[in-house]
Amino acid sequence: MLTVPQTAISSDVRQAIVRYLxxxxxxxxxxxxxxxxxxxxxFPLCELTEWQLGDLIARAAIDAAFAVEFDAGAS
Known part of the structure; x- marks a missing residue:
């Protein structure tokens, strides 16, 4: 399984995900x-791919006991 390198994720992005939740x-x-x-x-200049960003969001949501709609490819 691919994982996001910890150094590539800014604390601002992590905090924004938590705030969104x-x-x-x-x-x-x-x-x-x-x-x-x-x-x-x-964060328009965020270097994370859509998949990486979606993975971070999903992991945070699951950890916080949210139900998650895995619709990342849908627009």
Whole structure:
């Protein structure tokens, strides 16, 4: 399984993912595609691929006990 190198992920991106989850705590399910879109708007120069960013979001959401909609390829 591919993993994201820890050094390639800024703490700002990690904090933004956590903030996004906190802002959506009342939603029963987190959309990976929507969350990736929001992160891209916040960090347009982020060097992570869509897959890497989606993976980070999914892992954080699962760790926080969110249901996850794996729709990363959908637009």
């Amino acid at each position: 906190l802002d959506n705590v009342d939603n029963p399910c987190i959309s990976i595609a929507e969350a990736v879109h929001v992160m891209r708007e916040m």
